[in-house]
Amino acid sequence: MRISQAGVDDVADLARLSWLDTLDEEPAQPSVAAFAAELAAWWAAHQHSHLAFVARLRRPEIVGVAWVALVPRVPRPGATGRLSADIQSVFVLPEQRGQGIGSALVQAAAEHATRLGALRVTVQSGRRAVPVYERLGFASSRQLLQRLPG
Known part of the structure; x- marks a missing residue:
């Protein structure tokens, strides 16, 4: 496996994985080709803030993906380049699951964000994946809260 x-x-492979x-x-999905065009346009506009990491077993087939969104934070005195990151849209083909591919993708994306300075x-995560993320060093935090719409 290569990450x-x-x-x-x-983009075409990334679109195929997201589509799957x-x-x-999404019952009214566009075709994979139509979505690939939409993804290409979106990624062109977000290429500096969203990076995708892919897993290949045999070149060139991509069997898994993990995105990392990089979010600049408000500067503070002495820390003007603050950054946070969010792992998003992790997916591994069903027939390739259970081999550590998803974990390797998340690890690569998280380590890259940390190297870039993410604090x-x-x-x-979905409930079933929580133990996987915990094994990779993620932990629940009482200080990280979310407000849902409505």
């Missing part, structure tokens, strides 16, 4: 940062040439990940959730890396 690397995705590039523009990977949401197949059951914290967060993730919003």
Whole structure:
């Protein structure tokens, strides 16, 4: 398995994985090709704040992805380059799960964000994945709160 940062040439595969990940959730999805065009346009506008890491078992097939969103924080005296990061949209093909691919992707994305200076890396997880994130060093925090719409 090889983990690397995705590039523009990977958009079609990234779109395919996202499309597969949401197949059951979004009944009126566009085709994979239509979504690939939408993703390419979105990523062009967000390429400095959103990075994708991909797993390949055999080149060039991508079998998993994890995105990291980099969020600049308000500067403070002595700390003008503050940054936070959020792991998003982790997906591994169902037939490749249970081999550590998702963990390797999350680890690569989180380590990259930390190297860039992120003070914290967060993730919003489904219940089944919580133990995986805990094994990777993520922990619940009483200080990190969220406000839901409504």
